[in-house]
Amino acid sequence: MDVVIVGGGTVGLCTAVFLARQGVSVRVLERRATVSDHPRAFGLNPRSAEIVRWAGIEFETDDQQRGVASGPSLAELTATTGPIAFPEIGPASLGSCPQHRIDRAALDLARDLGVRIDFGAEVVAATDDGVVTTVSGETVEADYVIAADGARSRVRELLGIGTTGPGVLGGHMLNVLFRAPGLPVPEYSMSVLRNEESTGILMKVDHGDRWIFHVPGGDPGMPVSEFQRLLRAATGVGDVEVDVISMLPWASTARVATKFRQGNVFLIGDAAHVVPPTGGFGLNTGVADGHNLAWKLAAGGDALLDTYELERKPVAQFTMEQSLIRGEHRELHWDFSAKRAADRAAVGMANVLVVIAGYRYDSPAVIGAEPLPSLEDLTLDGTPGSRIPHLWVSPETSTLDLIDGFTLVTGTKADGWLAAAAEVGIPVHAVPGWADVTGIDENGAILVRPDGFVGWRSVGDGTAADLREAHNRILCR
Structure with missing residues (x-):
């Protein structure tokens, strides 16, 4: 092909x-x-x-803390979110x-x-x-x-x-990539700078002296001298020298x-x-x-x-x-703690973890799909159509690392499924604790698609014929 x-x-x-x-x-x-x-x-x-x-x-990833701070200058930043740290999913x-x-x-x-x-x-x-x-x-x-x-x-x-x-939402922004040796590095990865003279969003690009500054309504033909003036005013660093590398206009859409x-x-x-x-x-x-x-x-x-x-x-x-929704309620987006759950529900905002990994598929390539149970709780429990749960099976290997094409993942007393997988020619792994997080018995199994999503779940024992039929149904054959 x-x-x-x-x-x-x-x-x-x-x-x-x-x-x-x-x-x-x-x-x-x-x-x-x-x-x-x-x-x-x-x-x-x-x-x-x-x-x-x-x-x-x-x-390589950077060691700068993910987070947002805002203020009238780099010297007067206040954390908006604190460090962004997701639970291990x-x-x-x-x-x-x-x-x-x-x-x-x-x-x-x-x-x-x-x-x-x-x-x-x-x-x-x-x-x-x-x-x-x-x-x-x-x-x-x-x-x-x-x-x-x-x-x-x-x-x-x-x-x-x-x-x-909706299409384009409001005015455009100008994304400016530039060098600025000596510009102080903020604690968090994004700085929202706003004062009477200048407004913009500053982000460090790498370990060197390259930065991004988003200028609201900025002109792509802006002279370097004007950009330098705006940056100095926004950061409060009056003597910073800039070398503009490139400018990209964009609009929220x-x-x-x-x-x-x-x-x-x-x-x-x-x-x-x-x-x-x-x-x-x-x-x-x-x-x-x-x-x-x-x-x-x-x-x-x-x-x-x-x-x-x-x-x-x-x-x-x-x-x-x-x-x-997040654009209208930014304070709720940045605070995804449980204490704001009711506030999120009131405006229809899902927990960010649900948006990232909690969505579910419902198609002929899933057998027994069920709708998303909650906008607030990340539910990765072995339900067909959801991403499989993550468990460490060794210090460096997750259940997601076991997936090699179609893969059968079973409980610890699933000899019938081990034999069935061998007959059908599908890789199989028996995982301690798998039954506890997937809603199957210890002799049950989950057929995982190559993308790490549950294609089919058998609570208990079964045969090679059952596995072959499920495999073919997911492949829409």
Whole structure:
């Protein structure tokens, strides 16, 4: 099978790795000359972190504490959130890392895995049967095309796929990447600076002297002298010298594509959905799109591929709605403690952990799916359609690390399932404590899909015929 990915940003490159890991031939077409060194996002949430951990995409994270502080200058910051620390919900933790560092790591690994990556290859024509044409006139044919070409997706436009949602929300921002030797490093990763002369959001990019400053309503043609004046006024550091590297205008936007699949073309990431920045859900939702789609492409089958939209579009819609609510109630978003549960419920805000990892799939690729039980409580209990629970089975191995394609995970007295898995040819692991967290008996089992989601649950014993039938049903065969 041949897959072409249009777009070599974070989501496109990570998806290329996911596919190559599963034996799919991949080619990436990216219009830019190389990956960008100008980060638009910082860090991965715990769910995305465990996905890239599975894929082997390794990059350095920063030791600066994740958190938000605000004030009229760097010398007068007050913590808005304190350090952001999630409870352990998986084997990978939250880490601060600028987007370009993730891109470089994914690019290197994709190439090591044999992915062909063509920079300077802008797509100017596309059809829904898997044919794209580049600006140079090359026609590229593939079994499937994945559009990962961003919020202004050319592929989505060429196919006539519309979007729904509020669209652009208010004015635009200017994301300025610059060097400023000697600028004091705040305690927390994000500083919201606001005074009578200047307003903006300051973030450290790396261990050197590079920074990002988001200027509300900033002009992309702004002279360096004017930017330096705004930065000095915002930070209160009157003698800081800046070297502007690049400027990127952006606008907070909320919209979801009307369809995520048309023929042999799939939309992922910002091509499929754009969410406002509050919560940092955008990039992370795109990574999960690619992870969901990759195993289905590798497995094959038109009916199975239809479940990509059935599963991911509701998640995108839910995530967009939650981002909009957070934009109106930022104080509740940043304080996700149990004491604010009633306040969140009053405005329809889900606990951030539910948005990150608690969503559920309901499609023919899940047997016995159940709806999300709560917007407040993260419920990972082995219910079909949910991500499997995380347990440490050794000091460095989680239950999520056991998943290698379709995998059967059982209680400790499930000899029948061990024999059944051997007969069907599915990897199997008996895990102490698994029955306690998944609602099965010790002789029961859970069939886990390649993306770490529960496809089927058997409370008690069963046969190879039961397992084979469940496996085929999840594959929509």
